[in-house]
Amino acid sequence: MKSMYLASFVLCLDLIVAGKEGMAPSVVEVEKSLDPDNAGSTLASTGCATQADIDVKQGTMEDYERIAYKILFDNFDGDKDGKIEFNEFETMMQKLGEGEFSHQALADSFNALDKNKNRCIDFDEFMRLLDMGTNVLCLPSLRTIFEKEFKKHDLNGDGFLTKRELQFAAMGLSNFMSSDQAQTLIDKMDYNSDGKADFNEFIALVPELYKNK
Numbered sequence: 001m002k003s004m005y006l007a008s009f010v011l012c013l014d015l016i017v018a019g020k021e022g023m024a025p026s027v028v029e030v031e032k033s034l035d036p037d038n039a040g041s042t043l044a045s046t047g048c049a050t051q052a053d054i055d056v057k058q059g060t061m062e063d064y065e066r067i068a069y070k071i072l073f074d075n076f077d078g079d080k081d082g083k084i085e086f087n088e089f090e091t092m093m094q095k096l097g098e099g100e101f102s103h104q105a106l107a108d109s110f111n112a113l114d115k116n117k118n119r120c121i122d123f124d125e126f127m128r129l130l131d132m133g134t135n136v137l138c139l140p141s142l143r144t145i146f147e148k149e150f151k152k153h154d155l156n157g158d159g160f161l162t163k164r165e166l167q168f169a170a171m172g173l174s175n176f177m178s179s180d181q182a183q184t185l186i187d188k189m190d191y192n193s194d195g196k197a198d199f200n201e202f203i204a205l206v207p208e209l210y211k212n213k
Contacts, residue, residue: 042195053143057189057204066127067206068145070213083120086110096137098203160196161186166209174212185209 056064076082076092084092089110093101101109113125121129131140153161153169161169163182170177177185186197189204197205 028146043208053141054146055200063207064142064146064203065069067213068142069127069130070123070210071145071149072140073123083118083122084122086128089121146203146206147199149197149198153202160194160198161202162196168196170209173210175209187189 019116053066071097073084074080076095078088078089078091079085086107090106093106093109110121113129115122115125115128130137150161151157153165155165155168163179163186165185166182167177167179168180185205186195186201189197189201191201192198
């Protein structure tokens with residue numbers, strides 16, 4: 001069954017790579033035609049979490065999705081060169097893929113995604129994979145991605161981000177922030193006025209904190 005899903009996925013990608021976006025059937029349409037059982041065709045139907053599971057206070061849901069998927073991309077970019085090579089792509093599909101895929105099937109998908117044929121996938125090509133891989137990928141929810149980020153920045157594990165922790169987080173994101181800037185940002189989003197940011201307040205900080213992502 002999963003080989004059918006991947007075959008339909010590669011078919012759609014091939015049409016897009018050929019510059020025929022208007023002619024490409026949706027992944028759902030191709031899957032339905034290939035799957036005799038007419039399995040569920042949405043992300044939620046695969047058992048994966050839905051994406052709209054955070055309370056967006058700043059920016060738009062699209063802003064948060066792009067930041068979250070850039071975090072996901074960076075997690076699989078093992079050598080941090082801004083690209084996903086084939087071995088990293090294989091690892092990614094093993095972790096996010098629904099089912100087992102053959103080496104050849106993964107190679108075909110990788111080559112279809114690699115629009116500029118430089119033997120790696122950049123972030124824009126990665127986003128095309130996420131846009132089309134509804135029944136091929138099981139993505140973590142936005143909340144899951146940002147909870148992991150929050151815990152990474154919460155250096156003492158107390159469930160809050162202090163001004164100092166926020167500065168360290170910004171530094172790691174190539175976003176220099178002075179002590180005063182960090183305090184100003186916390187004060188702006190500190191809805192309960194305790195001088196630090198809990199997870200929900202951190203979500204409101206995400207667009208500014210990750211602006212260089």
